[in-house]
Amino acid sequence: MKRLVVFIMALSVATFMKAQVAIDSVSPEALNHLLIEQVERLAQESDNEETDFEELLETYLYYMQNPINLNSDGIIHLLELHLISVFQHESIKTYRQLYGDFAFVGELEMVEGFEEQTCSVVSPIVYAGQDPSRNRIGIQELAHYGRHQLIGRYEQVLERAQGYAKVSDSALLASPSKYYLGSPQKYQLRYGYNYRNRIRFGFIMEKDAGEPFGSKPLSDSLMPLLGDKYRQGFDFYGFHLYAADFGIVKEVALGDYQLSFGQGLTLWSGMSFGKVVSGSSVMKQGRGLKPKASATEYGFMRGGAITLQHKSLSATAFYSIRNLDAHVVTSDSLNEAEVVSSLSKTGYHRTIGEIANKNAIRQQVFGAHAAYADGHLEVGYTIHHTLLGAELQLKPNPYNHFYFQGSQLTNQGLDFKVVRQRYAVFGEVAMSSNKAFARLMGLTVSPTGYINFTMLYRNYDRKYQNLLSNAYSESSRRQGETGYYLGLEAAPAPYWKILAYTDFFRFNWLTSQVYAPSWGHDYYLRVSHSLSRKASCYLQLRSKAKMKNASDGNSFSYHPVSYTKNSIRFNINYKIGYKLVLSNKAEYAHYRSEDAKNSQGYFLCQDISYNPINQPFVLTFRYALFDTHDYDSRMYVYESDVLYSFSIPAFYGKGMRVYLLGKLKLFNTLTLYARIGCTVFRDRDEIGSGAAHIENNHKTDVKVEAVWKL
Amino acid sequence: MQKATAFKSAGLAVPTNFGAIGLSFNQFGYENYNENKFGLAYAKVFGPYIQIGLQLDYLLLNTGFDYGSQSAVTFELGLQSRLTEKLTLGAYVFNPAHFKLNTFNDEPIPVVMRFGLAYRFTKTFVGECEIEKNTDYEGVSLRGGLEYEATKHFYIRAGAQTNPGIFTFGVGYRISVVQIDVSAQMHQVLGQSLQIGMTFNFDRK
Known part of the structure; x- marks a missing residue:
């Protein structure tokens, strides 16, 4: 008998140790790689180096630091983050019903449909614990269990761009958008408080490079040019307060927040991974309210929102008021009212022109969402009304013909989702105040645990108008688009994973680059393989065809031509011993167009990351060579960066790129990051154009960040 | 030559x-x-x-x-x-x-x-591939090679490269401390050439 007791004790100790090991050995590498790939593809999609991914990735970082309890309803966040499919979400719930709560994270591998790659991606942001009690929270507990985080960051490009030149008032007046009024440093300060993901608040302030900070960015005689727009201090301030699970109040948000419901056709503020997410995650999961903690200056709500829930029914009401950057002109009509000719989304306020456009128009949004959700069925109804402080009157170009103009816009939509064990059907229909419709329907099927495929059909009327829509689409405007998507995600053998999709789309109206209805396709294939526990590689093929105006056309006869961009990439990551992680990447891109020369490019890089155990520092180094014919065959490649900062530069021309990133944990509470990167071109003596022009063949960027956690 | x-x-x-x-x-x-x-x-x-x-x-x-x-x-x-x-x-x-x-x-x-990988299919058969970027040239070169130890200490090798196109074929034989390698190369521009190499390895006696 005694022997049996000892045996059981040994067993329980072993289990305990296994749990410890599982937690300790979890590294976020797999998750990081997944996010890197997603963001690189997103950068390709948006085709814009300046796109701010912080807003999107911030949520992942947040959960890495504040993991989700596998035994709580919080696992829905994994679905919202596109880390698991709707079927995997169902099988976690089934597993818990059958076997009870998770005792340790490693148990995930026993859940149906959780192959090794999904487990390694999910593990870093979950834990297995007791479902926390929903008792009332005392001040003492808030003070004791709450977590504080304070982050300060500085960054700068060392080479002086032309926009920073000191010039006379008359030169400034002659070209007001050519010179920056502020210094080349960028500063950011943010603070956040979190109590068990239930109470959060924080603030953020930021000054971008080139934005003025002092009391007088211009001489007295020129100050009137800025009107009353300029305020001393940081350019952007944000504040958020969020609380969840207080009786009937499911969520409440004050200050800056994001809203997303259903498939995002009617209302999805902020960014979404759009079409680049994998397989079944094309089916979106609206996450209701979410506090907005990032410094992104466009696409968010500012005001208040509340969600009440009673059993299967929930209701949300929201109000937002804030000023948007816009170019305001006086209309030439008789009453001479002020109208808005364009909205600006960059968030930069560096030049006289940019500052004059700052906060130029007031936007109010209010509305409500009601939803019914039981285990297998979700139905929601959303309505919102946008009120602009001045009429929006875009340039009278044919491609703007159906775009929203005016000052008031109402949208309403109905979304649904039916989830069964092997398939799910989802969709949304939305209508704008001009009685135009947008529709989206999808089906995702998982015949066995390791395969699922997804079909999606979308049809957005060219008259459909919505400023807050962010549903699956090819173009950034959710209007005048029809398309079919078919995606496959499969794990055909252990350690192998295949991801493939095709997407056909057709635009039935003009866009700013194509002066005729046009069409295109997008093919993608990615095969990944885990060579061992310490090494993994993938091969990625991509082909995308779209149309544009022929560059040889004159202004009287535009005709569209199609162009295709193909790329192939091989990537391998491997760990050597316990200290070194190495990675190699090789990419080839080819651009073919009917009206221009073919163009091709290469990118090769070696990454080395050194992380000695029991030492408080990590060093990451990259050496890369790139060589492309021109901008057409550019490539977007992710670079490691300081916490809460993301860079995905576009590489074109001929040259090399190096960076070194260091992370040093000084005390338990303080972590320092520093990064220096340098790009050297061999084919040019100057970089960039306009105000960003640098008269050098190299560009050096420096970042320093301090993260203080308590 | x-x-x-x-x-x-x-x-x-x-x-x-x-x-x-x-x-x-x-x-x-x-x-x-x-x-x-x-x-x-x-x-x-x-x-x-x-x-x-x-x-x-x-x-x-x-x-x-x-x-x-x-x-x-x-x-x-x-x-x-x-x-x-x-x-x-x-x-x-x-x-x-x-x-x-x-x-x-x-x-x-x-x-x-450059980076490349070598995969040992069996004890006597190795395959290799490599990618090279030289900033003096347009594009990149890809290389592949195979080595087979046909009998003890006798090696047969073959390889190919792109940009410029090169084919190679070679044999190697080891006698005690000396290894002798001979190879022929077909270069798409420069034509054919021959290479001879001798390696002394005193460690391997």
Whole structure:
């Protein structure tokens, strides 16, 4: 008998140790790689180096630091983050019903449909614990269990761009958008408080490079040019307060927040991974309210929102008021009212022109969402009304013909989702105040645990108008688009994973680059393989065809031509011993167009990351060579960066790129990051154009960040 | 065969207690134009999985007809890691800091970057592939090679390269401490050439 007791004790100790090991050995590498790939593809999609991914990735970082309890309803966040499919979400719930709560994270591998790659991606942001009690929270507990985080960051490009030149008032007046009024440093300060993901608040302030900070960015005689727009201090301030699970109040948000419901056709503020997410995650999961903690200056709500829930029914009401950057002109009509000719989304306020456009128009949004959700069925109804402080009157170009103009816009939509064990059907229909419709329907099927495929059909009327829509689409405007998507995600053998999709789309109206209805396709294939526990590689093929105006056309006869961009990439990551992680990447891109020369490019890089155990520092180094014919065959490649900062530069021309990133944990509470990167071109003596022009063949960027956690 | 494109090379490696030290000399060209590289190398093995090598180079370019000679100092780095029993990865970079030949117009020395992998299918059969970027040339080169130990100490090899297209075929045979390698190369522009190599390995007696 005694022997049996000892045996059981040994067993329980072993289990305990296994749990410890599982937690300790979890590294976020797999998750990081997944996010890197997603963001690189997103950068390709948006085709814009300046796109701010912080807003999107911030949520992942947040959960890495504040993991989700596998035994709580919080696992829905994994679905919202596109880390698991709707079927995997169902099988976690089934597993818990059958076997009870998770005792340790490693148990995930026993859940149906959780192959090794999904487990390694999910593990870093979950834990297995007791479902926390929903008792009332005392001040003492808030003070004791709450977590504080304070982050300060500085960054700068060392080479002086032309926009920073000191010039006379008359030169400034002659070209007001050519010179920056502020210094080349960028500063950011943010603070956040979190109590068990239930109470959060924080603030953020930021000054971008080139934005003025002092009391007088211009001489007295020129100050009137800025009107009353300029305020001393940081350019952007944000504040958020969020609380969840207080009786009937499911969520409440004050200050800056994001809203997303259903498939995002009617209302999805902020960014979404759009079409680049994998397989079944094309089916979106609206996450209701979410506090907005990032410094992104466009696409968010500012005001208040509340969600009440009673059993299967929930209701949300929201109000937002804030000023948007816009170019305001006086209309030439008789009453001479002020109208808005364009909205600006960059968030930069560096030049006289940019500052004059700052906060130029007031936007109010209010509305409500009601939803019914039981285990297998979700139905929601959303309505919102946008009120602009001045009429929006875009340039009278044919491609703007159906775009929203005016000052008031109402949208309403109905979304649904039916989830069964092997398939799910989802969709949304939305209508704008001009009685135009947008529709989206999808089906995702998982015949066995390791395969699922997804079909999606979308049809957005060219008259459909919505400023807050962010549903699956090819173009950034959710209007005048029809398309079919078919995606496959499969794990055909252990350690192998295949991801493939095709997407056909057709635009039935003009866009700013194509002066005729046009069409295109997008093919993608990615095969990944885990060579061992310490090494993994993938091969990625991509082909995308779209149309544009022929560059040889004159202004009287535009005709569209199609162009295709193909790329192939091989990537391998491997760990050597316990200290070194190495990675190699090789990419080839080819651009073919009917009206221009073919163009091709290469990118090769070696990454080395050194992380000695029991030492408080990590060093990451990259050496890369790139060589492309021109901008057409550019490539977007992710670079490691300081916490809460993301860079995905576009590489074109001929040259090399190096960076070194260091992370040093000084005390338990303080972590320092520093990064220096340098790009050297061999084919040019100057970089960039306009105000960003640098008269050098190299560009050096420096970042320093301090993260203080308590 | 063209004499003007002759390539000669000699090297010596000595293992010591704190790593291996090497000396090497390469020459390309003929009397009126030749590129010489003198190398001093150091290599070290870290654990069973990783080997790192560093070489300091002295480059000397001799041009005939009173054009004189130019020289420069640079370095190269190599890294080899054994991932599994069968798979070995390698990475290499020459002149990563982008040094230039010290002439009046700053003539650049190319940066060369490579990485490749070797896969040992069986004990006697190895396949290799590699990608190389040389900043002096357009595009990249891809290489593939196979080696088969047909009978004991007798090796048969074949390989191909793109950009420029090259095919190679070779054999190698080892007698005691000496290994003799002979190969033929078909270059799409320069035509055919022959290479002979001798390696003395006193460690392997």
